[in-house]
Structure formats: C-alpha cells, structure tokens
Amino acid sequence: MFSIIQAAGWPIWPLIACSILALAIIIERFVSLKTSKVAPPKLLEEVLSVTRTSVPAPDVVAQLERNSALGEVLASGLRALNSDPRCTESDLRAAMEGSGRAVAHRLEHYLSALATIASAAPLMGLFGTVVGMIEIFGSQAPGGATGGNPAQLAHGISIALYNTAFGLIIAIPSLIFWRYFRGVVDAYLLTLELSAERLARHLKALRR
Numbered sequence: 001m002f003s004i005i006q007a008a009g010w011p012i013w014p015l016i017a018c019s020i021l022a023l024a025i026i027i028e029r030f031v032s033l034k035t036s037k038v039a040p041p042k043l044l045e046e047v048l049s050v051t052r053t054s055v056p057a058p059d060v061v062a063q064l065e066r067n068s069a070l071g072e073v074l075a076s077g078l079r080a081l082n083s084d085p086r087c088t089e090s091d092l093r094a095a096m097e098g099s100g101r102a103v104a105h106r107l108e109h110y111l112s113a114l115a116t117i118a119s120a121a122p123l124m125g126l127f128g129t130v131v132g133m134i135e136i137f138g139s140q141a142p143g144g145a146t147g148g149n150p151a152q153l154a155h156g157i158s159i160a161l162y163n164t165a166f167g168l169i170i171a172i173p174s175l176i177f178w179r180y181f182r183g184v185v186d187a188y189l190l191t192l193e194l195s196a197e198r199l200a201r202h203l204k205a206l207r208r
Contacts, residue, residue, distance in 0.1 A: 009135075009159040011128035015121065015166045022117045022174045025110045029181050038107065038188050039070040044195045047074050048202055055081045055203075069103045073192050074199055081203065089204055096196040103192065107185045111178060118174035125167015132160025 035041070047064065050056055055078055056064075065075035076099035077092050084091075135156030 009128070009131065009155070009163075011124070011131050011159065011163050012166060015124050015128070015163065015170060018117050018121055018124065019166075019170045022114060022170060022177075025114045025117075026173075026177050029110060029114075029177075032109070033107065033181065033184055033188070037068055039191045039195070040068055043068065043070055044074070044198065047071075047078075047199065051078070051199075051202065051206065054206075055085075058082055069107065069188070070192055070195055072103055073099045073196050075099075077196065077199055077203065089200065092203065093196075093200050096200065100189075100192055100196060104185075104189055107188055111181055111185070114174055114178045114181070118171050118178055121167045121171035121174065123167075125164045125171075128163020128167070129160045132156045132158070132163065135159055 050060070058079070061075045061078045061082060064071045064078070073096055077096045080087050080092050080095040133156065136153055137156075
C-alpha cells in the first residue's frame with residue numbers, strides 16, 4: 001500500500017484525507033440513523049395510549065423527549081398543551097413543526113459534506129492526472145530530442161493513473177452512501193410528519 005502511495009505522488013494525500021473523512025461520516029451516520037434513535041416503531045402507539053384520557057405530566061413529556069427524534073417531536077406538542085391547555089390546533093401544529101425542522105436538520109447532518117466529497121474526489125483525481133501529465137512532459141529532453149528520462153516518465157504515468165483511480169474509488173462509494181442516507185432521512189421525515197399529524201388529530205379529539 002505504501003508503495004502505491006509513493007508511486008501516486010503528493011496529489012494522493014488530499015484524496016487519502018477525503019477517504020478517511022468519508023469513512024468517518026458513513027460510520028457516524030449509520031450509528032446516528034438507527035431506527036431506535038430516530039423513530040422507534042411502537043413509540044407513537046404508546047404515546048397515543050398514554051394520552052387517551054389526559055395529557056401526561058411534564059416529567060413524562062421530558063422523558064419522551066429524550067427517547068428519540070420522534071419522541072422529541074411528539075413531546076413538543078404535549079409540552080405546548082401543558083404550558084397552555086387552551087392552545088389552538090394551529091399553535092399545536094406549529095410547535096411540532098418547529099421541533100420537526102430542528103430534528104430534520106440533525107438528521108441531515110454531514111450529508112452535504114459526503115455529497116461534496118463524492119463530487120470533489122473525481123476532480124482531485126483529475127488534478128493528480130494533470131500533475132502526472134506535467135511530469136511526463138517534463139521527462140522529455142529539451143530541444144525536441146527523443147528519449148527523455150524513463151524513470152521520470154514512468155513516475156508521471158503512475159501519478160496520472162493512480163490518482164484517477166483513487167479519485168473514482170472514493171467518489172463512487174461516497175455517492176452510493178449519500179443517496180442511501182438521503183433516502184433513509186426522507187423516509188424518517190415522512191414518518192415524523194405523519195406521526196405528528198396523527199397525534200395532533202388525537203389531541204384535538206381528546207379536547208372535544
């Protein structure tokens with residue numbers, strides 16, 4: 001591996017840094033976007049069951065908020081009712097929408113950085129290719145003489161090929177995982193929106 005890095009020259013180091021950063025983001029997103037941390041499957045039903053007769057006490061709402069991202073959104077609606085039992089349905093929805101926007105921002109954390117790496121890695125590989133071509137042309141003898149420096153010629157070819165390949169190796173998985181996480185986040189956001197809507201209707205019926 002070290003011999004490949006040596007053959008690829010100094011332009012490979014920014015690509016290596018991008019690969020480490022992309023791997024860290026992918027691992028972090030896999031951990032942060034677990035279903036148990038975002039939208040536990042039975043949480044909404046439990047909240048609806050608890051609020052069937054009355055709004056839970058503030059300490060129960062605080063515990064719900066710490067449960068998950070979905071719990072945070074649902075807790076914001078319950079907290080609005082605890083602070084003002086006569087709050088309108090529009091105020092209730094506004095409270096959950098505001099919490100939902102904050103949650104959505106957290107769910108999308110680092111995705112733009114991963115997309116940037118997927119876009120920039122091929123360009124960085126192309127930059128390495130250009131550096132390799134400069135090495136190749138620099139290996140030619142001045143004055144149009146044939147021959148040149150074979151070692152420098154081989155080094156220039158190595159820089160060009162290794163950087164191009166390494167840029168693609170970074171960009172393709174980064175793009176795949178970005179699209180995957182984007183789909184996961186969109187699905188979670190839909191779940192949060194539908195759950196908040198269902199809780200709002202439930203609380204509206206409860207106050208009748």
